[in-house]
Amino acid sequence: MVYFSTQADEDLTNILIGLATWEKHLLEWTHVADYVNDIVEYCYSLDIVSSHNKAIYKNHTQDGEFVCLYKRNANTSWYIIYNQKGSDIFIEKITNNHLTSS
DSSP states (O other): OEEEOHHHHHHHHHHHHHHHTOSSSOOOHHHHHHHHHHHHHHHHTGGGOSOOEEOOSHHHHTTOSEEEEEEOSSSOEEEEEEEEETTEEEEEEEEETTTOOO
């Protein structure tokens, strides 16, 4: 089963607000909602993957042991940072490649 931390819930809310108010490209509300829902659906699939990638970036390892990359488009990838206990996945943080540094 997949669980979302309070921080991960806040991250999703911030992604939603950020996309809805993005001045560079005006997006329709349905597109914004679908975008965030796609990230959530991707997260819910993490409990069925057979191998998990260890987090390596410092700003990822402080939040979780594992990371999964959700590549949305050519410019933006989302890092889902999580911990695992048995078959349960605990999503701790969601950030993008624009905010990740080694």
